[in-house]
Amino acid sequence: MIPTFKNIHPKFKYNGIHYDFGVLKELAYSLVKEGQVYEKGIGNFLLDWLDDSDSLIVHTSGSTGVPKAIALKKEHIVNSALATGAFYKMGPGTKALQCLSADHIAGKMMLVRAMVLGWEIDMVEPSSHPLQFTTKHYDFVAMVPLQVQGSISHLNQIGTLIIGGAPISPELKSDLNKVDTRIFETYGMTETITHIAVKELAKGPEDYNFKTLPDVVLYIDPRGCLVIEAPKVSDTVIVTNDLVKLISPAEFQWLGRYDNIINSGGVKLIPEQLETKLSVLIESRFFVAGIPDAILGQKLILVVEGNIDREQLHMDIKSLKSISKFEIPKEILVVPQFVETGSGKVDRTKTLSKYKI
Incomplete structure (x- = not known):
């Protein structure tokens, strides 16, 4: 058959x-x-x-x-x-x-x-x-x-x-x-x-x-984002916003999302990479983001769901050997509940908007 x-x-x-x-x-x-x-x-x-x-x-x-x-x-x-x-x-x-x-x-x-x-x-x-x-x-x-x-x-x-x-x-x-x-x-x-x-x-x-x-071939565009050619599942080449380290046309490391990059004082931060480092300290759901700042352009913030001791967390983050001084959030915000997409993922943009961050 x-x-x-x-x-x-x-x-x-x-x-x-x-x-x-x-x-x-x-x-x-x-x-x-x-x-x-x-x-x-x-x-x-x-x-x-x-x-x-x-x-x-x-x-x-x-x-x-x-x-x-x-x-x-x-x-x-x-x-x-x-x-x-x-x-x-x-x-x-x-x-x-x-x-x-x-x-x-x-x-x-x-x-x-x-x-x-x-x-x-x-x-x-x-x-x-x-x-x-x-x-x-x-x-x-x-x-x-x-x-x-x-x-x-x-x-x-x-x-x-x-x-x-x-x-x-x-x-x-x-x-x-x-x-x-x-x-x-x-x-x-x-x-x-x-x-x-x-x-x-x-x-x-x-x-x-x-x-x-x-039957899948990969390459990257000038931004460093993944491009996918998969003719058996798509008639068009798919240009993603996923930042990757391309090892070969069939192998890669995922780094994060291009549209999530935070440019703080000229230093480019990839939220997903930073979140991996912070996850050793934070048990509840969280994410980092950049919000407008008059001096830095974007200010790095940490948004946590639930109830935490912000001062203690800030001290713990500063003591982490895995992060640089540029990766220490300028502000930690706590919200009751994240906004989710229909498939249950955290909607970062709508969460920030809901709490007027």
């Missing part, structure tokens, strides 16, 4: 039951009409996937700008699923867990992989503890960091775990060092139909680089 969006793999199972094209459509209608909220999202996606259109309308997350609707070719989506199956060697009969919302591309792709590759996929309501009500072993699962953190004691139920949607904190990486599961951090976006590069989490202090999946 040639993999296309019009063919459902004969080994495909949804919650333990095999469905062909026609019966799967009936399931989709049933989920939309009678299912729980998360099941309605699954049903709506299946109806879109099984219609006659050769493209699918999806929405970007909004974590780096205004969310927008884009059209993805179903042929490209199938190619992405095939690349994932080949890279991880996950063929027909693979047991997978779907614990991500089907409203977003990562959740949609889990379903597509199952239908195209012949996986046996189980569905659970998206939550921060997706494994708490099952003892079943799964070959392949995709989660966001919050779900991984809530599943640490159950990760032995997973053979291969991919993590995306947000950076993995140093604390979580340390916890994952003790887990036998094969774990990969992913790099991608809606425009690339989820991940086009991955790095396996090292079992130790070292860190690996991101390496591309097949």
Whole structure:
């Protein structure tokens, strides 16, 4: 059988039951009409996937700008699923867990992989503890960091775990060092139909680089930002705002976002790099940002969610050997709650605006 969006793999199972094209459509209608909220999202996606259109309308997350609707070719989506199956060697009969919302591309792709590759996929309501009500072993699962953190004691139920949607904190990486599961951090976006590069989490202090999946070529633009050529998943070259250190056309280190760079008194600071250093001191959610300053141009500030001792934290930061004097925040601000995007990521711009920072 040639993999296309019009063919459902004969080994495909949804919650333990095999469905062909026609019966799967009936399931989709049933989920939309009678299912729980998360099941309605699954049903709506299946109806879109099984219609006659050769493209699918999806929405970007909004974590780096205004969310927008884009059209993805179903042929490209199938190619992405095939690349994932080949890279991880996950063929027909693979047991997978779907614990991500089907409203977003990562959740949609889990379903597509199952239908195209012949996986046996189980569905659970998206939550921060997706494994708490099952003892079943799964070959392949995709989660966001919050779900991984809530599943640490159950990760032995997973053979291969991919993590995306947000950076993995140093604390979580340390916890994952003790887990036998094969774990990969992913790099991608809606425009690339989820991940086009991955790095396996090292079992130790070292860190690996991101390496591309097949048929992906990388280079950088004059800003130092990543440019992606992936003809099997995109008709256009994708220019990102991700600052990287390019090791080869198939390997890179991620540094941060170009649009987040803070220019303070002529010193360019990459927030993501600084946040990694500060994470050893701060347990709650936080981020650094630059706000207008008459003398420096931009003043470096630290924004923390919750309740902390600001004076003590400032003293602790000054004592860190890993940061320079330019990386010490000029001001520490505490807010009750961060604003989030629809996919649960921290919206830095709207958080700053909400609290008039």
